Amino acid sequence: MRLIPMTARRTFLKSCVGSLAFLATGEKIYPAEAVVSTAAEPPSRVVVARDPGLRGAGSSVDSGRLLRMLDRTMQALFRTERAAEAWTRMVRPGQRVALKVNSLGGRGISTNPLLVEAICERLQEAGVRATAIVVWDRDTRELERAGFRIAVGGNQVQCFGTDRVGYEDGLSSWGNVGSRVSKILTERCDVLINLPVLKDHDGAGVTIALKNLYGAIHNPNKYHPDGCNPYIADLNMLPEIHSRMRLTICDATTACFQGGPAYKPQYCWQENALIASQDPVALDTTGWQIIERKRAEHGLKTLEAENRGPRWLATAADPQHRLGTNDPRKIDRVEVALA
Amino acid sequence: MVGLAEPLGAVSPKATAESQDDARFTVEARFYEKQAEKRIQCKLCPRACVVGDRERGYCGVRENRGGTYYTLVYSRACAAHIDPIEKKPFFHYLPGTMAFSVATAGCNVNCKFCQNWDISQSRPEQVPANYAPPARVAELARQSACPTIAYTYSEPVVFVEYLMDTADAGHAAGIRSIVVSNGYIQEEPLRRAYGKMDAVKIDLKSFSESYYRQVVSGQLKPVLETLVALRRMEKWLEVVYLVVPTLNDSEQEFRDLARWVKGNLGVDVPLHFSQFHADYLLKNLPITPVATLERAKQIADAEGLHYVYIGNVPGHPAENTYCPKCRKMLVQRAGLQMTQMLIRKGACPFCNHAIPGVWHV
Ligand code: SF4
DSSP states (O other), X not given: OOOOOOOOHHHHHHHHHTTTXXXXXXXXXXXXXXXXXXXXXXXXXXXXXXXXXXXXXXXXXXXXXXXXXXXXXXXXXXXXXXXXXXXXXXXXXXXXXXXXXXXXXXXXXXXXXXXXXXXXXXXXXXXXXXXXXXXXXXXXXHHHHTTOOOBOSSSSOEEEEGGGTOBOSSOEEETTEEEOBBHHHHXXXXXXXXXXXXXXXXXXXXESSGGGGGGGBSOGGGGOGXXXXXXXXXXXXXXXXXXXXXXXXXXXXXXXXXXXXXXXXXXXXXXXXXXXXXXXXXXHHHXXXXXXXXXXXXXXXXXXXXXXXXXXXXXXXXXXXXXXXOOGGGEEEEEEEOO | OEEOHHHHOSSOTTOOTGGGOOGGGOEEOSSEEEOGGGOEEEOSSTTOOEEOTTOBOTTSSEEEETTEEEESOTTEESEEEEEEGGGTTOSSBSTTOEEEEEEOSOOSSOOTTOTTHHHHTSOGGGSOOEEOOHHHHHHHHHHTTOSEEEEOSSOGGGGHHHHHHXXXXXXXXXOEEEEEEOXXXXXXXXXXXXXXXXXXXXXXXXXXXXXXIIIISSOSHHHHHHHHHHHHTTOEEEEEEEEOTTTSOOHHHHHHHHHHHHHHTOTTSOEEEEEOOOOTTOTTSOOOOHHXXXXXXXXXXXXXXXXXXXXXXXXXXXXXXXXXXXXXXXXXXXXXXXXXXXOBTTBOTTTOOBOOSBOOO
16 A cells, blocks of 8 residues: 555544634534544545535536635645645655546546546646646547547647557556556656546446556456456556555546436436545445435345445455555544535 | 457557447347346346446456447457367367457456466557457358368357357358357356357366455356256367466366266366466466376376367377277367367277267368
């Protein structure tokens, strides 16, 4: 597990007190219910920020409110008063940053381009050149279908799929995975920021942070048997991915509790949330809980009861992988409610 | 090997992924069932993938688009070469002839030793390909004086629609069809597609379920069922067993295999023990010692199989065909070339013992 060290629980509580400035603006930060850290290791922080007014009167997301929610998320995650400071802890000027979005679900349920725009803005404020940022997924046409404007060359943020540059010729392998990795990762990226969506998945149970990296390799179809276990965990151990991964910000403005990963409007809901963490296993564990909550509201069985519980989470957390923690007692879940 | 990329022509080998997104390559799949909520279940191979909308099956060459399942590799030949038929290997089927050999991207298993992994384990859009419709393949085979079209290199099961129509086009032009397959196929497509084949070579990768699970990402049982079904269909059949050091090279496994072949396919089915060379995800293993291959042959011979060969060891005497009755050499081979053919009218010229196979066009 490669994480920026977290402070201990006591310090975390102190930081909440230190964040009272949010209360003055009508926003609160409070720890999730029933989170008791008993671990010797510092807990993994997962921030869940929600803004019920994110969409105003209409159904589309308000870009200003989204930017504000992003800032609050980063402040809470990095325990800082200023969002800009959080970003400077993530990236340094001169670095190349790849933003891995999820565009499989078209405009219905993909990473929102407005969120990506907001992140690009903050990255540039942190000193990253526009041309050093690449917004990417597997396929350029899927990106277009999801509402992204393709940009290749010029003095702008780049946006295209791996189909434009291809995959490495050589194999990268770890455990049960042997794949060719996107050249976007190997040739254009020092820092990888993962921007998945929150979705049910017919095979994996859920697809959030770790599963989103299936879009970084040439042969994702090979890794769906056995509920994607241990493939999801093994894939995230590939050095090209593991050494670059810094942060996950999950777009849960629209989420899916059943029938995923394709877009099925009847199974989607507006959670109006962002979920962020530097621990992708903790983030996925938290996202899974949110999906289960929604499934229960709709009278659906749990994923475990449907025999598609995400067993790969335990694999990702095991001593061979150490990609993060799936133990709720070791996760500091911080809820940020925006008024 | 003769490359035929240019004559196939309409798409450059340097074609980008986008320029290959062509309706010409996309036709509705033949073996699947529609399910609720735009899901489909593929009925082509034993994986029986259930595939959601906009997703692909395990093989990566079949995609669900709005509840209809499509193959993306129809006429999408990523390899086209003229090879000696011995390379497949077929030793008892038209020896000394050339086979016009085609493949598309994709495979329904993931053998850790695959030598063609760059095409078999890729999606079609990741591999340069040429537009080669069935009639064109048949025409090229005829122009090249190849008596057979071979479906090979990757896994023909996953391009079954293309294979079926090309076999029909070939037969109409007087060209036979042969397939080199893992045998990982459901019964109906087996009957309908491999029913059109004139000869079949099956790679039986091991005789253990755990090896199939761990090294092949598949199952043994369906492959054994395929072999038995092919025997019943009276197709010319040869079996290859790649001997991988430490993984499937125990004497017990050789013995179990030979007994099963004898009991289920008969003593006359050629069985090839092939030498492994490190590749893909098994680069840490050594080449198979020739002594191991010889031991495998000894065991299979002792169990009573008549035609047991050693493959990938050029110049080894066990590349030749010997009469099981008088022990005289009947077909001499050196590597992929047949150098001498003594069989006359399907029989040994020395003792007149019938030698099973298809020896002449
Ligand atoms: S042919 Fe492909 S899609 Fe069909 S069951 Fe086999 S692996 Fe799955």
